[in-house]
Amino acid sequence: MDNRQVCGGELITPRLRLTPLSKDNRSLIFALRSDPRVIMHTGISQYMKVDEADAYIQRIEQEKQDDTCFVWVINLYSTMDQVGTICFWNYSADKKSAEIGYDLLPAYWGQGYAPEAIKAVLTFGFNRYGFDSVFAYPSEANAASCRVLEKAGFQLLEKSITKNGENDYISRTYRIIK
Numbered sequence: 456m457d458n459r460q461v462c463g464g465e466l467i468t469p470r471l472r473l474t475p476l477s478k479d480n481r482s483l484i485f486a487l488r489s490d491p492r493v494i495m496h497t498g499i500s501q502y503m504k505v506d507e508a509d510a511y512i513q514r515i516e517q518e519k520q521d522d523t524c525f526v527w528v529i530n531l532y533s534t535m536d537q538v539g540t541i542c543f544w545n546y547s548a549d550k551k552s553a554e555i556g557y558d559l560l561p562a563y564w565g566q567g568y569a570p571e572a573i574k575a576v577l578t579f580g581f582n583r584y585g586f587d588s589v590f591a592y593p594s595e596a597n598a599a600s601c602r603v604l605e606k607a608g609f610q611l612l613e614k615s616i617t618k619n620g621e622n623d624y625i626s627r628t629y630r631i632i633k
């Protein structure tokens with residue numbers, strides 16, 4: 456079995472338990488991806504049916520087998536409430552870098568859960584996956600996400616502006632090196 460799959464199990468932090476995404480998480484995925492507050496800055500199309508969550512989980516399982524993506528569910532350690540997800544995806548061809556993504560249900564925002572989960576998966580990504588660097592590309596308008604990355608130690612590399620009709624879309628490139 457591939458080394459990444461052997462390593463790709465649970466991660467524990469003081470308040471969180473990160474578990475590999477599975478079919479049991481369809482309600483969480485639907486709750487996240489059907490909520491306009493969660494997807495607002497992500498470019499994800501709003502889910503209308505829970506079947507879409509099933510299709511997503513199936514796709515992620517295939518991508519995990521292909522070693523192109525890994526998604527954890529963020530659970531509260533105390534209650535095992537499923538509160539969000541965090542992932543590595545968009546690996547470079549040499550598998551030395553990846554993009555990080557994350558989302559939480561709004562009821563759990565503002566309690567530092569995202570930075571806690573990010574730090575755990577970064578340690579794992581650098582020490583077990585062998586990444587040299589991890590990137591993130593939040594919209595500049597997504598102040599919470601930019602702040603979370605900065606709190607987790609990412610550095611802002613650049614901003615890029617895309618014309619979107621009358622409006623400019625500004626995205627930021629953040630990177631953290633091992």
Ligand SMILES: CC(C)(COP(=O)(O)OP(=O)(O)OC[C@H]1O[C@@H](n2cnc3c(N)ncnc32)[C@H](O)[C@@H]1OP(=O)(O)O)[C@@H](O)C(=O)NCCC(=O)NCCS
Pocket residue numbers: 492493494496497557558559560563564565566567568569570592593594597598599600602603606
């Ligand atoms: C981004 C997200 C994961 C943050 O998670 P979180 O666990 O709530 O993060 P934190 O508890 O560390 O709080 C966010 C930080 O951003 C700050 N923040 C939040 N909204 C803000 C705003 N509108 N302007 C400025 N700062 C803001 C908070 O004050 C806090 O910083 P602080 O600890 O210095 O006070 C969460 O908001 C979320 O799931 N958003 C929807 C999905 C998403 O956008 N994912 C990222 C795609 S790139």
